[in-house]
Amino acid sequence: MIEIKNLTYIYDTQQSPALENINLSIQPGEYVAIIGPNGGGKTTLIRQLNALLTPTQGEVWIDGLSTGNVKNHKEIRRLVGMIFQNPDNQIVGMTVEEDVAFGPGNLGLSPAEIQRRVDSALAAVGLSELGKRAPHALSGGQKQRLALAGLLAMDPKIIVLDEPTAALDTSGQTEVFRQIEKLHQQGLTIIFITQDMEEAARADRVLVLHQGRLVADDHPAQVLTRVEWLLSLGLAPPRLVQLMCRLRESGFDIGTDVFDVERACQQISTLVTGQRQMLTDRKPREV
Ligand SMILES: Nc1ncnc2c1ncn2[C@@H]1O[C@H](COP(=O)(O)OP(=O)(O)OP(=O)(O)O)[C@@H](O)[C@H]1O
Ligand SMILES: [Mg+2]
Structure with missing residues (x-):
């Protein structure tokens, strides 16, 4: 599903690379957490997954499509849905329904198919009752679920989330994670960045990025119990x-x-x- 080969990414030649020689493959249906200290390269890595950034060296392949080829970007961005930390920055519609319809509206689908996708995506995240509401009148957790619905309406295979619960209170965090886990159970590949070790512990696999390098890639039980090592990276177990x-x-x-x-x-x-x-x-x- 995702194949990363010798990926190096340099923002600025005066600085050390933000990512250095990353090799990684992620299979369909995996549930992966990415952790690491600030500036470790987490956001830079996931931005490579939907071609918001492309490799300085090396290759990133999504479902057989290389991000190095601009012609693949549209399909890659449909396959890989991305959710960011701040739910407010992701709202595009005047109502919840309009917001979800925005993405499929750009795919040239019939109005009936768009409506079907909107209804099904809102039902999947439990927001069917709020279809006519203004997105700004939703809670933080509901806004992140709305963002997820917007992605689901595009029928993605992979959902990538950059600290999706960082701006939410505890109930919002629980609400969003319940949703993410449901999507994982339905077979979607999920990759999320988190600073919260309890969230990371729930994944099937944990990647640790430190100074642009992938320094661990294993089951949470193997990674999150290495107390001294985590502390040496500035991470709390x-x-x-x-x-x-x-x-x-x-x-x-x-x-x-x-x-x-x-x-x-x-x-x-x-x-x-x-x-x-x-x-x-x-x-x-x-x-
Ligand atoms: N737009 C940019 N221009 C130049 N350097 C950048 C840019 N974005 C990030 N960097 C640098 O690249 C490195 C990796 O940053 P990145 O945002 O990927 O880290 P992160 O692990 O997501 O950090 P955080 O936990 O703070 O979100 C850092 O040294 C950062 O300063
Ligand atoms: Mg980041």
Whole structure:
């Protein structure tokens, strides 16, 4: 689906490359998080995926189409939908329905087909009831769902999101992620940038970009539990991993490679049961 070969990107020859020799392939239906410190190259990388930027050196292929060929850009931008951090910058219509109709309206489709796509996209993100509302009167989470509907109406294969929840409150974050996960379950390839390690932990694969280089590409369990390494990059490990580390530092015999709540609960309750057993086994005076 996505094939990146020896990709280097230079904004300014006076500066070091924003991306340096990236090699990566992403299969259809994957759910990928990109993390890394500020200026690491995350946004630059995803802008290569819908040809907003094209390689200084190397190649980016989307579904067999090279971004190096300008003739492919229109189709690549239909295949790869992009969502940005600020939902307000993505609104183009006077009503929710008009906003979603904008993209398919540019594909030369019949009015009936456009209406079908608008209805289906709004239903997919749970905004059917708000079709006549002005987009500016939506909440932040609803605006991001509207942006997703606008993409879905283009029938993309890949959705790329640059910190889609950074400008939202907690309920907006949950709302948007629920939607993204639903689209992933329906088979879309999802790639998202996040600063939030809990969000990254939910992906199937985590890429770490540091100073323009891809320094890790693995399952979240392998990447997000490398506490010292994450800290050395200026990244905070997920809160659960931090908790397990604290418990270990305080002398508890507990694994620190845990970042899902269920496993953490299991480990902690095993620990508590063990401690209780030790206390009951001792003679009352010892206790
Ligand atoms: N338009 C630009 N012109 C020149 N340099 C740029 C431009 N955009 C980004 N850069 C530089 O390229 C490097 C990578 O930036 P990029 O925005 O891709 O990082 P990022 O990982 O997305 O950072 P953040 O977490 O802050 O969003 C940085 O050194 C940045 O200063
Ligand atoms: Mg960025």
